[in-house]
Amino acid sequence: MKIEVKEISELGREINFEIEEEIVNREKERIIKELKKNVEIEGFRKGKVPERIIELRFSSLIKENLLKRIIPDAYLKAIKENNLHPAVDPEIREVKFDDGKLFLKIYTEIKPEFDIKKYKNLVLKKVKPEEITEEKVENTLKEWERRPEFAASIVDPEKRRLWRKKIREQLEYIAKREATLKEEEQLWKQLLQQVEFPVPEKLVYERARRYTEEHLRRMDLKGKTDSEIEKLANEYFEKFKPIARQDLKKYFILDKIAEKENIIPDEKEVEERIMHLSRITGKPLDEIKKNLERTGKIEDLKEEIRIKKAFDFVKENAQVIERVVLPGEVRGEGK
Structure with missing residues (x-):
């Protein structure tokens, strides 16, 4: 098997294959023999159909199975021998049989190569969530009162009190989330400015x-x-x-x-994430699991956990500054 890798762009790679007739014929013979066991053609007993007739009658199916068997193995061999690390699914751009040989062109894009040296002890200045005042709660409630579907339920004093409580909780949650995002943005700025790729x-x-x-x-x-x-x-x-x-x-x-940092998700974390999906969708746990495995999404789930753990690692190892101490100020004052 001849393999040639062409650099199409910084990350784009075109892999050209020339697969010898011997490999093609060997795989084709295996496929025909497997078909021979089960095909039924009028005039022949099961398992006794001549291989030449099978090849003529099922040429499209044989070709389809031939490609399904040869292409994955050829692609894996190419990326291993050339130390490629694909970031996308391969795209088959050309398939051609000529003189018994199989010629292929497959396009892929590889992961960018770079290194990031400083991701521990990044400076993180704590952001205080916006204070939720009674005025803001009242203004939000008034906006809700303008909606016909809410107006009737807000007139009752007890219901109005409960709505105010609910609004405050929502506003406080939003304020905390916005503060967290601002803190995370500080970390991202320090990470992104280190590398360009x-x-x-x-x-x-x-x-x-x-x-x-x-x-x-x-x-x-x-x-x-x-x-x-x-x-x-x-x-x-x-x-x-x-x-x-x-x-x-x-x-x-x-x-x-x-x-x-050799960060990988453990089975408990995967199980917890699946349980969370079960709770928010209302579907049984076993159904969620089977669906993830059937669609191949379980690996995507593990990758999401791995990436989240990596960012959690950055945050946990950041140098947190609660507030800036001004010149001449004694630590602990002004709190």
Whole structure:
């Protein structure tokens, strides 16, 4: 088997294969022999159909099975021998039989190569959540009162008190979340400024498309024509591309940290995440498990946990500053 790897772009690789006739024929014979055991053709007993007839009658099926068997093995051999680390699924761009040989072209994009040295003891200045005043709670309640579906339930004093409590809890949760995001942004700024690397364009495209589809699903598109929706989709896709690129950079940084620190999810963490999915979807635990295994999403779940653990590691090892001590100020004052 001859393998040639061409560099198409910084991360794009085209792998060209020339697979010898001997390998092709050997695999073809195996497939024909397997078919011979079960095929039934009028005029022949089961298992006694001549192989030449099977080859002629089932040529498309034989070719399909031949490619399914040869291509994965050839691809794995190529990435192993050339020390490639694909970041995307392979894309088969050309398949051709010539003089008994099989010629293939497969495109893939590899993970970016970089190193990040400082991810421990990053400076994290604590952000105090916004104080939720009674005025803000009251203003939110007044906004809710303008909605007909809420107006009747808010008139009753007891129900009004409960609604105020609920609003405060929601506002406090949002304030804490916003404070946490600001803290995390400090860490990301320090991580991102250390490295500059490309990300796989295929992943950028796929992620930007996913963000676009999710955004359109949340929009009210009633009354809009197909062309108007398509125009909106294209506009949002272009807006989401830089966001997707930045998110992928963050992913690869955390992937590198997880690799350096040997961070992997344990079975308990995977089980807890599956239980969480069961609770929020209302589906039985066994059904969630079987569905994840059937669709191959269990590995995606493990990867999500691994990446989250890597960022948790960064946060846990940050140098936290509660507040800046001014010159001449004694620590502990001003609290």
